Amino acid sequence: MTLDLPLVFALLMGVAILAYVVLDGYDLGVGMLMPGASAAEQDVMVASIGPFWDANETWLVLGVGILLVAFPAAHGWILGALYLPVAGMLIGLMLRGVAFEFRVKAEGWHRELWNWLFWFGSFVASFAQGFMLGRYLTAFQPGWAYFLFALLAGAALCGGYVLLGATWLVLRTEGELQRKARAWARWGLGWVALGVALVSLATPLVSEAVREKWFAWPRILYMSALPLATLAAWLWVWRSLDRSDGKPFAGTVAIFALAFAGLAYSVFPYVVLGGMTIWQAAAHPSALMIVLVGTAIVLPVLVGYTAFAYRVFRGKVRAERYEH
Amino acid sequence: MTEASEALLLARTQFGLNIAFHILFPAINIALAWFLVYFRVRHLRSGDPQWLATYKLWVRIFALTFAMGVVSGVTMSFQFGTNWPGYMLKVGNIAGPLLAYEVLTAFFLEATFLGVMLFGMDRVSPRVHLLATVMVGAGTALSAFWILALNSWMQTPAGHGYDAGQLIAEDWLQVIFNPSFPYRLVHMLLASGLTAAFLVAGLSAWRLLRAPQDAGAARTLRSGAFVAALLAPLQIAAGDLHGLNTLEHQPAKIAAVEAIWHTHKGVPLVLFAIPDDARRRNDFAIEVPKLASLVLRHDAEAELQGLDRFAPDHPPVAPLFFAFRGMVAVGMLMLALAWTGACFLRKRAAVLPRPLLWGFAGFTFSGWIATLCGWLVTEIGRQPWLVTGILRTADAAGGVRAASLGASLTGYVLVYGVMLLAYMVVITHIAGEGAKA
Numbered sequence: 001m002t003l004d005l006p007l008v009f010a011l012l013m014g015v016a017i018l019a020y021v022v023l024d025g026y027d028l029g030v031g032m033l034m035p036g037a038s039a040a041e042q043d044v045m046v047a048s049i050g051p052f053w054d055a056n057e058t059w060l061v062l063g064v065g066i067l068l069v070a071f072p073a074a075h076g077w078i079l080g081a082l083y084l085p086v087a088g089m090l091i092g093l094m095l096r097g098v099a100f101e102f103r104v105k106a107e108g109w110h111r112e113l114w115n116w117l118f119w120f121g122s123f124v125a126s127f128a129q130g131f132m133l134g135r136y137l138t139a140f141q142p143g144w145a146y147f148l149f150a151l152l153a154g155a156a157l158c159g160g161y162v163l164l165g166a167t168w169l170v171l172r173t174e175g176e177l178q179r180k181a182r183a184w185a186r187w188g189l190g191w192v193a194l195g196v197a198l199v200s201l202a203t204p205l206v207s208e209a210v211r212e213k214w215f216a217w218p219r220i221l222y223m224s225a226l227p228l229a230t231l232a233a234w235l236w237v238w239r240s241l242d243r244s245d246g247k248p249f250a251g252t253v254a255i256f257a258l259a260f261a262g263l264a265y266s267v268f269p270y271v272v273l274g275g276m277t278i279w280q281a282a283a284h285p286s287a288l289m290i291v292l293v294g295t296a297i298v299l300p301v302l303v304g305y306t307a308f309a310y311r312v313f314r315g316k317v318r319a320e321r322y323e324h
Numbered sequence: 325m326t327e328a329s330e331a332l333l334l335a336r337t338q339f340g341l342n343i344a345f346h347i348l349f350p351a352i353n354i355a356l357a358w359f360l361v362y363f364r365v366r367h368l369r370s371g372d373p374q375w376l377a378t379y380k381l382w383v384r385i386f387a388l389t390f391a392m393g394v395v396s397g398v399t400m401s402f403q404f405g406t407n408w409p410g411y412m413l414k415v416g417n418i419a420g421p422l423l424a425y426e427v428l429t430a431f432f433l434e435a436t437f438l439g440v441m442l443f444g445m446d447r448v449s450p451r452v453h454l455l456a457t458v459m460v461g462a463g464t465a466l467s468a469f470w471i472l473a474l475n476s477w478m479q480t481p482a483g484h485g486y487d488a489g490q491l492i493a494e495d496w497l498q499v500i501f502n503p504s505f506p507y508r509l510v511h512m513l514l515a516s517g518l519t520a521a522f523l524v525a526g527l528s529a530w531r532l533l534r535a536p537q538d539a540g541a542a543r544t545l546r547s548g549a550f551v552a553a554l555l556a557p558l559q560i561a562a563g564d565l566h567g568l569n570t571l572e573h574q575p576a577k578i579a580a581v582e583a584i585w586h587t588h589k590g591v592p593l594v595l596f597a598i599p600d601d602a603r604r605r606n607d608f609a610i611e612v613p614k615l616a617s618l619v620l621r622h623d624a625e626a627e628l629q630g631l632d633r634f635a636p637d638h639p640p641v642a643p644l645f646f647a648f649r650g651m652v653a654v655g656m657l658m659l660a661l662a663w664t665g666a667c668f669l670r671k672r673a674a675v676l677p678r679p680l681l682w683g684f685a686g687f688t689f690s691g692w693i694a695t696l697c698g699w700l701v702t703e704i705g706r707q708p709w710l711v712t713g714i715l716r717t718a719d720a721a722g723g724v725r726a727a728s729l730g731a732s733l734t735g736y737v738l739v740y741g742v743m744l745l746a747y748m749v750v751i752t753h754i755a756g757e758g759a760k761a
Contacts, residue, residue, distance in 0.1 A: 087735060091736070
């Protein structure tokens with residue numbers, strides 16, 4: 001039996017994108033929550049994500065990198081179709097990324113400006129990512145209804161990231177800020193319920209292929225396990241929110257993983273919905289093989305030192321900086 | 325202009341702007357990481373808190389530079405696809421794995437250990453913290469290794485073949501260690517060393533102009549000036565070898581750099597001219613007889629291939645001619661300044677005279693100018709090819725509309741302009757404040 005390389009890379013890409021969404025999701029979420037906090041709280045919030053954001057953003061490079069390496073034909077297609085939202089996301093990520101550094105080095109109104117750009121960049125990047133997801137799920141079709149759907153997806157992802165960010169703060173902070181974060185998480189949870197429900201209902205409506213995959217009898221019987229599990233995770237987060245520090249974040253990650261699995265199921269085996277399957281888009285096996293070998297060697301090491309970094313910074317955040 | 329050629333021009337402008345902006349920051353950090361390792365080791369060995377303060381000062385500059393490099397680098401990973409879809413379709417089986425190895429072996433390594441290095445000082449032992457600093461340095465070096473392997477392969481492709489019409493790698497070692505790679509890697513690493521050395525020396529000189537008693541700044545000025553004095557002559561030698569390698573593998577690039585229009589013997593070296601690409605000749609030329617033949621072939625009567633051999637497939641002459649001379653001129657000034665400074669510092673241990681301090685302060689970003697000029701020569705010199713002999717730049721451009729390109733280009737120019745200005749103001753400010761023990 002030979003290895004189905006395009007399938008392996010589709011799985012790897014899925015893992016990388018999910019890792020990105022969860023990891024950068026929590027720090028973009030924290031960025032979007034900045035206006036709700038006092039200046040001292042903002043410093044703690046930024047300190048909670050400071051050591052991680054660089055590595056978190058690298059998962060985006062890996063995700064788009066796998067798309068580029070493994071499915072070059074789809075890479076050009078997708079990124080060409082999403083040209084402007086991609087540019088918007090990149091500018092958002094740029095502003096957010098450099099604001100980390102500039103906000104602590106600037107003084108007076110400059111500092112306020114970089115704080116504002118930190119929030120603005122986080123929001124633009126998050127919204128653009130959701131918008132891209134919406135366009136992707138509807139195969140980039142023109143028309144105002146599809147455009148509206150993409151806007152909806154943009155808002156939904158912002159809500160999801162806010163939930164991730166708030167539950168991350170519940171996990172990593174204490175005192176007044178943690179109390180605030182629990183309240184933010186409640187709002188985020190409501191927003192996510194609305195967003196996930198709307199996107200789940202709208203996706204089958206705008207795409208016949210997706211409708212077929214979910215609602216054909218008897219498939220609907222066992223596929224309904226996925227939305228039910230998502231609902232269970234949602235309830236778990238809701239119930240644990242006032243009692244636990246760690247469970248809300250874990251539950252939110254579960255919601256994201258389940259929602260992602262649902263979307264992946266909708267799209268598979270296409271890499272461009274209705275346009276190109278993973279096998280049609282795949283690069284030459286020799287290229288895939290050399291990358292797979294490298295990944296197999298490097299990934300365990302990478303996971304190892306990432307775990308080390310999270311161990312170093314475990315526990316509640318102190319408002320520490322590398323410059324004092 | 326047609327819509328297609330307008331889109332191509334905008335795609336090239338946008339990508340060129342992005343890589344030019346991006347390279348500024350790795351050019352500093354590839355070498356600055358090892359300055360940090362040095363400062364950290366000095367502190368661990370001596371226990372002198374001044375070295376720790378020096379380390380902390382330069383870590384702040386490193387962190388800011390790193391953030392600038394990351395955000396512009398993430399942008400590049402997308403622009404490969406958005407601006408040049410034909411690139412991955414044609415050579416994706418080579419470029420893809422090289423980029424993937426860069427992400428896997430370098431990006432995660434440097435980004436993860438950067439967190440430990442910046443924020444973990446009181447959470448891990450000094451040894452582990454030093455190890456984290458070394459890992460960040462190793463990550464930046466590995467990143468340079470992979471991306472220069474790919475760039476060099478685009479200049480001088482080797483080790484590839486075809487399988488059912490698809491271009492694939494037949495021998496990865498030949499792909500990576502292609503003919504121009506060792507030269508380009510050494511040239512770029514030395515360029516980074518010089519850029520960082522002049523940045524360290526320049527910002528320290530700036531501090532000393534304001535606070536002549538700052539012993540920490542005097543020490544970092546010494547470090548920067550000595551490293552610069554050591555690397556500058558090495559770089560000239562490496563650059564010469566790189567040029568001879570280019571003459572062998574990309575003769576059209578050298579012909580354009582030297583503005584040699586016609587193939588003949590005993591070719592003069594054009595010191596200055598205004599090359600006229602339209603009429604294919606030099607105006608106002610100042611030449612030294614037979615020197616080009618002597619420099620490039622080590623024989624005054626040797627024949628050199630002119631651009632007539634390659635027409636119409638050769639790069640535009642004027643940008644290469646001027647960029648190359650810009651690089652050499654700045655490089656020579658850097659050598660002169662570094663040696664003068666090093667001589668003074670060797671004789672009179674403590675301080676430099678104020679004019680020399682002003683000289684170093686003025687040359688803080690000189691490495692950027694030389695590096696950018698060098699990359700202009702390399703990249704424009706490959707035209708009209710994106711991958712020499714395999715893929716033309718025009719054939720790699722995509723279907724993105726000129727209007728979209730124009731809109732995003734405007735956004736990038738604005739954001740980059742603000743970021744670059746803020747960066748230069750902030751690091752000058754940080755250095756001007758000096759290290760706090």
